[in-house]
Amino acid sequence: MENEKYLNDISEIKNMMNQSSRFISLSGLSGVLAGIYSLIGAWLAYKTIYFDTTSMGNYRNLIISQDSINKLFIIAFSVLILSIITGIALSVRKAKKTEDKIWNVSSKRLVINFAIPLATGGFFILFLIEKEMLSLVAPLTLLFYGLACVNASKYTLGDVRYLGITMIILGLLSTWFLGYGLLFWALGFGVCHIIYGSMMYFKYDRN
Secondary structure, three states: OHHHHHHHHHHHHHHHHHHHHOEOOOOHHHHHHHHHHHHHHHHHHHHHHHHOOOOOOOHHHOOOOHHHHHHHHHHHHHHHHHHHHHHHHHHHHHHHHHOOOOOOHHHHHHHHHHHHHHHHHHHHHHHHHHOOOHHHHHHHHHHHHHHHHHHHHHHEOOHHHHHHHHHHHHHHHHHHOHHHHHHHHHHHHHHHHHHHHHHHHHHHHOO
């Protein structure tokens, strides 16, 4: 009995240490909704691209006008803003339920470690767009987002690390199959977000 109590005490101490060093109020439902936003964005991007071309579905022969590039930027920016707002709102709601602080040392570290690779990738991609190297945009968004998730995962739920690794793999595959960036973008930001978000929701949020 004493050994069992000793092990329970160690488990409780370990949980307390994890909670103090990790931001655990991240909502899995926000990942699901971000995936849905991304799939809608990918569909709008598809309609924008193929309204502008007569290549009949051949990704490699696309000629995209500046107007379409502007529309694609607006779509991507809208998906990003909606995902951020949803993530913050649902995380605040979860933190209130568990009586945790939404802005603490762990959440600050999470944001900083997530933002550094993401901001670096964002500026790099903008430079590529300026140089009209559009074929690399989709692979690099997946790669830098995956690196951001892996970098930030040590300050939040461990499942984020596996999401990041999946995104990196998809980014590398998208670089190899360079003509199908939109498809990999939808698979990564859409389908993977829904899958991992659902797993995190049933694993953490419903308890």
